[in-house]
Amino acid sequence: MKKSAFVLLVSFTLWSCTSDGPSGPDADDFDREAILINWADHIIIPSFTSFAESSAQLQSDAFTFAESPTLQNLETLRNSWQSAYLAFQHVSMFEMGKAMGLRFRDNLNIYPTDTGEINENIQEGNYNLELPSQSNSQGFPALDYLLNGLGENDTEILAFYTTSDNSDAYHTYLADLTSRIHSLSNEVLTDWTSGYRDEFVSNSGNGANSSLDMMVNDYIYYYEKHLRAGKIGIPAGVFSGSPLSSHVEALYSKGFSKALFNEALDASQNFFNGTHFESDGSGESLGSYLDFLNTMKEGADLATLIDNQFDAAREKAELLNDDFSAQVESDNSLMLSTYDELQRNVVNLKVDMLQALNINVDYVDADGD
Amino acid sequence: MVISMVRFAANGWIEKLYVEPDFFFSYYGFEWIQPLGEWTRVIFLICGISALLVSFGFKYRISIIVFFLSFTYIELMDKSTYLNHYYFISVLSFLMIFLPAHAYYSIDAWKNKTLRAQQIPKWSIDAIKFLLFIVYFYAGLAKLNSDWLFEAMPLQIWLPSKYSIPLLGDLLQQAWAHYAFAWAGAIYDLAIPFLLLIKRTRIVAFILVVIFHVLTRVLFPIGMFPYIMIVSALIFFDSGLHNRILEYISKWLKISKSFFDNGINYSFPQPWIQKASVSIVALFFMIQLLVPFRHMLYPGELFWTEEGYRFSWRVMLMEKAGYAHFKVVDPENGQRFYVDNTLFLTRFQEKQMSTQPDFILEYAHILEGYYQQQGIKDPEIYVDSYVALNGRQSRRYVNPEVDLTKIRFSLKHRTWLLPFDDEIKGL
Numbered sequence: 001m002k003k004s005a006f007v008l009l010v011s012f013t014l015w016s017c018t019s020d021g022p023s024g025p026d027a028d029d030f031d032r033e034a035i036l037i038n039w040a041d042h043i044i045i046p047s048f049t050s051f052a053e054s055s056a057q058l059q060s061d062a063f064t065f066a067e068s069p070t071l072q073n074l075e076t077l078r079n080s081w082q083s084a085y086l087a088f089q090h091v092s093m094f095e096m097g098k099a100m101g102l103r104f105r106d107n108l109n110i111y112p113t114d115t116g117e118i119n120e121n122i123q124e125g126n127y128n129l130e131l132p133s134q135s136n137s138q139g140f141p142a143l144d145y146l147l148n149g150l151g152e153n154d155t156e157i158l159a160f161y162t163t164s165d166n167s168d169a170y171h172t173y174l175a176d177l178t179s180r181i182h183s184l185s186n187e188v189l190t191d192w193t194s195g196y197r198d199e200f201v202s203n204s205g206n207g208a209n210s211s212l213d214m215m216v217n218d219y220i221y222y223y224e225k226h227l228r229a230g231k232i233g234i235p236a237g238v239f240s241g242s243p244l245s246s247h248v249e250a251l252y253s254k255g256f257s258k259a260l261f262n263e264a265l266d267a268s269q270n271f272f273n274g275t276h277f278e279s280d281g282s283g284e285s286l287g288s289y290l291d292f293l294n295t296m297k298e299g300a301d302l303a304t305l306i307d308n309q310f311d312a313a314r315e316k317a318e319l320l321n322d323d324f325s326a327q328v329e330s331d332n333s334l335m336l337s338t339y340d341e342l343q344r345n346v347v348n349l350k351v352d353m354l355q356a357l358n359i360n361v362d363y364v365d366a367d368g369d
Numbered sequence: 370m371v372i373s374m375v376r377f378a379a380n381g382w383i384e385k386l387y388v389e390p391d392f393f394f395s396y397y398g399f400e401w402i403q404p405l406g407e408w409t410r411v412i413f414l415i416c417g418i419s420a421l422l423v424s425f426g427f428k429y430r431i432s433i434i435v436f437f438l439s440f441t442y443i444e445l446m447d448k449s450t451y452l453n454h455y456y457f458i459s460v461l462s463f464l465m466i467f468l469p470a471h472a473y474y475s476i477d478a479w480k481n482k483t484l485r486a487q488q489i490p491k492w493s494i495d496a497i498k499f500l501l502f503i504v505y506f507y508a509g510l511a512k513l514n515s516d517w518l519f520e521a522m523p524l525q526i527w528l529p530s531k532y533s534i535p536l537l538g539d540l541l542q543q544a545w546a547h548y549a550f551a552w553a554g555a556i557y558d559l560a561i562p563f564l565l566l567i568k569r570t571r572i573v574a575f576i577l578v579v580i581f582h583v584l585t586r587v588l589f590p591i592g593m594f595p596y597i598m599i600v601s602a603l604i605f606f607d608s609g610l611h612n613r614i615l616e617y618i619s620k621w622l623k624i625s626k627s628f629f630d631n632g633i634n635y636s637f638p639q640p641w642i643q644k645a646s647v648s649i650v651a652l653f654f655m656i657q658l659l660v661p662f663r664h665m666l667y668p669g670e671l672f673w674t675e676e677g678y679r680f681s682w683r684v685m686l687m688e689k690a691g692y693a694h695f696k697v698v699d700p701e702n703g704q705r706f707y708v709d710n711t712l713f714l715t716r717f718q719e720k721q722m723s724t725q726p727d728f729i730l731e732y733a734h735i736l737e738g739y740y741q742q743q744g745i746k747d748p749e750i751y752v753d754s755y756v757a758l759n760g761r762q763s764r765r766y767v768n769p770e771v772d773l774t775k776i777r778f779s780l781k782h783r784t785w786l787l788p789f790d791d792e793i794k795g796l
Contacts, residue, residue, distance in 0.1 A: 239707055240706055241699075241706035351691060351756070355757050
């Protein structure tokens with residue numbers, strides 16, 4: 001009995017060895033560390049480098065404007081604010097390591113910004129931007145208010161920096177906000193280049209604390225909460241019943257919210273496809289990993305499905321006004337249909353991709369039943 | 370079990386699972402069982418202490434009843450944490466209430482001469498063997514389905530992601546290995562209870578038990594279960610081995626084992642107690658044998674509808690991922706909006722909720738109550754939900770046209786789910 005049971009077991013095992021069909025991953029092992037290396041060296045670090053550069057420019061232009069608040073310098077400052085804000089869209093999703101410890105995204109981009117708090121800070125002058133309670137009175141949305149929202153037109157805005165009683169306080173606040181963005185971006189970049197990169201890449205195992213699992217979780221969280229909901233869903237009233245036109249990103253610049261959204265959408269898609277930052281090259285990515293796992297969906301594979309869905313969302317968003325706030329007020333249905341396209345990819349990423357990659361959203365014992 | 374309780378507490382799971390969440394998912398018929406806030410910790414403490422007392426055999430009867438009640442209470446608090454292993458512990462401890470496990474080598478027997486006995490009735494050992502038999506054999510039967518055997522699902526999803534395990538990592542990338550694991554697992558489950566029962570194959574069987582469970586421990590996050598099953602399987606060995614283990618423990622603890630060796634056969638204090646125990650155990654097994662087959666009363670695909678899935682030893686059979694987006698409509702003014710699940714549920718609860726219909730319904734009712742308090746008189750609640758099962762493409766799960774607030778809780782077939790449109794052959 002003992003012998004025959006063993007023979008039975010072995011023969012079944014052997015039989016199943018020879019009977020595997022063409023499905024399933026091919027024999028070559030997929031190098032998951034290559035994904036991490038590609039992300040770190042060709043996407044994350046270049047994106048943070050670019051952001052640190054543009055935030056340095058932003059700071060220096062803010063100092064120039066504070067010294068001589070002319071219309072021309074205001075325009076220059078607005079331009080560097082726009083470039084830095086666009087560059088930020090490429091790093092916002094990487095809220096891990098140092099960025100997580102610094103609450104990077106919260107300090108840089110909570111909107112709508114708290115104009116009451118900003119005015120109070122400027123009047124009283126005793127503020128500590130490192131306090132969590134000050135998150136919504138700094139970063140890009142606060143700069144948006146200071147550069148575009150103080151008055152109805154440029155003359156009115158410039159008056160705050162030139163002729164008003166506390167114009168110095170305005171200069172100081174502007175300088176403080178831009179310095180903080182610059183120092184935060186430098187801190188994160190330095191951390192990546194001085195050790196965290198190697199830690200990130202070498203943590204290539206499986207499990208909830210591996211780099212791959214954490215990154216994928218962060219990425220999906222960003223896509224769902226900040227791209228889909230923050231930029232489109234919340235202003236369109238998806239979660240509140242009635243539209244909230246004042247909740248768009250870059251509210252005061254009137255006409256910049258769409259550019260930011262498109263940049264963030266590109267960044268998300270590039271990250272998925274492993275496309276290198278500001279170059280046509282590409283490397284291992286979630287897309288190629290999915291191809292390896294060969295998760296076939298209705299003839300087309302999941303990686304293509306997700307990639308195409310990014311395109312579909314971009315196509316829908318082309319119809320939108322450059323100023324989302326105006327779009328919400330004139331024809332919100334276009335915002336809602338953009339939201340629907342973004343929503344489709346939440347299902348693809350969160351259900352199908354997570355299942356294929358076998359990544360859990362949280363760590364608790366579970367046996368799949 | 371003591372270790373299990375300590376592990377639970379040490380991992381911070383008491384707070385995470387039972388104190389932090391705002392809402393809990395109840396079992397049908399057990400809605401009155403709720404976590405007690407900060408007092409939940411006391412239940413865990415009681416459970417841990419009673420487990421300790423049971424293992425020392427001190428005040429056995431009361432301890433095992435307290436253990437059964439407290440452990441089961443913990444399990445009934447929130448069904449998001451349902452695991453077959455926990456159910457196994459509940460069932461086993463219920464069974465043990467009626468068995469004289471304290472007659473030998475226990476503090477009770479040491480203190481009470483009339484209780485002390487070297488031999489206990491054979492049926493009481495057989496009862497535990499039979500329970501283990503059911504667990505393994507039914508788990509094996511459940512594996513005889515087309516997804517498991519012919520698609521190697523869900524192993525084909527789970528195994529490749531364990532690439533960093535030493536030695537096995539590369540092997541787990543091979544399709545043939547997934548099939549081998551699937552077939553070996555099914556054969557193991559079906560054969561092992563027999564191999565353990567037959568004396569000649571017992572030692573080989575036990576080696577297989579150890580290999581199998583250690584392997585599952587390495588590959589899957591299933592906590593204490595492998596160890597429990599390995600130790601449980603020792604029950605199949607005859608008294609010779611158990612005596613040797615006890616002698617070893619006795620030497621270590623300096624207890625005189627021979628003190629208990631009085632050669633007496635255990636007899637129940639009253640004949641009616643024995644009769645009652647035997648009949649309850651018999652009834653218990655009738656139920657245990659039938660309950661796992663209750664899914665046959667429902668139409669539709671079991672893995673999809675999950676009608677009759679729990680409490681049936683269906684272990685590690687499916688990988689389900691889902692997403693549920695709830696829409697609240699106020700019929701009075703036509704206003705509609707979506708719900709942010711993270712405001713109500715933990716990430717773990719949300720994951721469980723999104724793939725299981727009874728959770729979806731209960732959550733919809735929780736939302737109904739919440740929005741009624743927020744001033745919507747008669748909210749309608751719809752859900753946009755998608756589920757992917759065993760590597761198939763995700764598809765719509767709940768009928769999006771159905772107002773879930775109009776659906777009552779029941780054990781009847783759920784007509785508000787959309788069909789699976791595929792077939793998984795098997796039991």
